[in-house]
Amino acid sequence: MKSMYIGSGDVHALLMGRNTDGHQKLLRRFVSGEKPRYNAKASPIDALRVGAILEERYFITLGENFYSQYVVTSKEMNVLKCSLDFAELKDGEVINFEELKTCNFNDFLLFEQFRNNYDGAINYIKKYYKSNYNQIQEQLYCTELQSAYLVFLAVYSYDDEENYIREIKSNEYIKFNIFRDDAVISEIKERAKIFQALKDYYETA
Secondary structure: OOOOOEOHHHHHHHOOOOOOHHHHHHHHHHOOOOOOOOOHHHOOOHHHHHHHHHHHHHHOOOOOOEEEEEEEEOOOOOOEEEEEEEEEEEOOEEEEEEEEEEEEHHHHHHHHOOOOOHHHHHHHHHHHOHHHHHHHHHHHHHHOOOEEEEEEEEEOOOOHHHHHOOOOOHHHEEEEEEEOOHHHHHHHHHHHHHHHHHHHHHHOO
């Protein structure tokens, strides 16, 4: 079934308690047979809509070898797949990727204090942005890379017209190199086993 996959955006729900609403919702979606359709730019939620618009604006700042929304499926557990915001390719293989998160200006200022403090940045991200950290670990697992970039971009306005023409400057975002965390990846794989078993069962039926 088309719905039988765990995407990088599902990792937070995957790792939640099995009886939580979030995990149960993921399980229902997984067996529904209906692949969800998202159109963030049409969302009434400002943060989602603006994030989608600024994602396109940020893409302009990257090199010609980058591709947006590039999908990779794990070779080891094909139930796990990820959509990379920006993947850098060489000879058809992903050699690097960036995951973009938008945040309000006050939160961005908090990240600024870690621009030259890597250990402090990682501890801060793991504490306050754990779902983002776990998401990028699933992406590293699927791509078989050792590290990638988690990028935080400051949001100045929620006016769509302003954001559609915004020219993003290098001091308006900050990149953190996130390395592979085998402990988190092992937890993701363990929780994904039952989903893999379901997928295997129905694909061979």
